Amino acid sequence: MTFDRRTFLSAAGCALTAAALPSTAAAQGVISLPDDLVANDHATVTAVATAQPVVAMTFDDGPHPSLTPQLLDMLAARNIKATFYLIGNRVAQFPAITRRIAAEGHEIGNHSWSHPFLNGRSDLSVIREIDATTEAIFDVTGRPPVTFRPPYGAFTNAQRRMLHAHRRLPTILWSVDPQDWRRPGSGVIASRIVSHSRPGAIILTHDIHSGTIAAMPATLDGLTGRGLRFVTVSQMLGWPLWQSRHFRRVAAS
Template sequence: MPALQRTHEVVSLNAVETSRPRVALTFDDGPHPTNTPMLLDILARYNAKATFYVIGQNARRYPEILRRMVAEGHEIGNHTYTHPVLSRLGNGTVLNEIDRTQQIVWDIVGAVPVTLRPPYGSFSPRQQHMLFDNRNLSTVVWSVDPEDWRRPGVSVVANRMLRGARPGAVILAHDIHGPTIRAVPAVLDGIAARGLEAVTISELLAWPHWGPRGLRYVGATARASHG
């Protein structure tokens, strides 16, 4: 796995300051064998892009879903390997959790995530700097949390996701929950009605397009040395 070239200085963020009418939909904890493909179908219908913060253990079980995500223009982010509370762990264990998932994503799609979504948002500022200094990964939390994991119902999830949908917003959801998937069409309709576009985290940040052909690597291998 190649080291990423430092292309930015963003240690962490919960939203992006921008006047461009764009938001980032982010889906954590997958991939899920049926819900995630269903979500991909919906996103394709709307031509919307999203970022999937995958758990390494799940990514390893469903490599074909990761390949589909990338083929359809979505971004994959790192959500650790076993979904621990990172703030309780030492640096070595934290980096091991993250490295394992970096390696799995690289092995499956030939690109490595450029951002981490810490489970439960639990990651101290000191740890964020440690990760950025050691791995050049930015920590991305969120500005909109519908608490969809509590399963409040489809329309409540959709309304909560839309309430904070403004330029630069980072919207959290989980693609392992059926009601969340069923809320997405209304969310995408609402986003369009507000004149907003759903883009990936890298697009929201105006970073290079994420994917096997879009990133430059240090010590690039033949496989990654595009551009």
């Protein structure tokens, strides 16, 4: 579903219902997100209707020990900021790369702990996957993710509403999918992204495939050549930069 930017920021909050969930965060406490983060929010975002010539590049499934640093070099050379949806167990495995992503001004989102199909899992199992990843990202970067992307996009409407109600995380999907995971070749990946992107697009890619990384110079330069600028998901939603947010840990209830 695509939301008009003004409606997205000002509409009355959705009426979300879900059974109360017990706290599953680590014993040292849970992350308290600021109230303004979710005021008048919606549970699912695929794209944002905007007159501004902006797109959000997103990269899933990392960090990868060699490909993600290559990608970061390409982004830095072009002064482009992106959003990385990281897998929790890979954050724990590659904390230095995770810190670099955050230090260079990119946003980090939650992509679950172990990349399972979540649509068949219980609410409690879903929350445990997401809480573990939030804790890992917070421990490495000092701030938790503020959006969630489900592996494979496999997340029911009821699960999206449940997550939004209990963890205040909107589910971020996408409007441009080059299907880079099928490894069609770097030229095909770049062509699909450049030709199908529109203002407000959220572009799905995966920085664990060498073909995707090889496609990025033509992709990034091609989108720039079309007059499009790059923003993070938070910027697309009209929220403050992820790095500018201040979070605190509070005791689990």
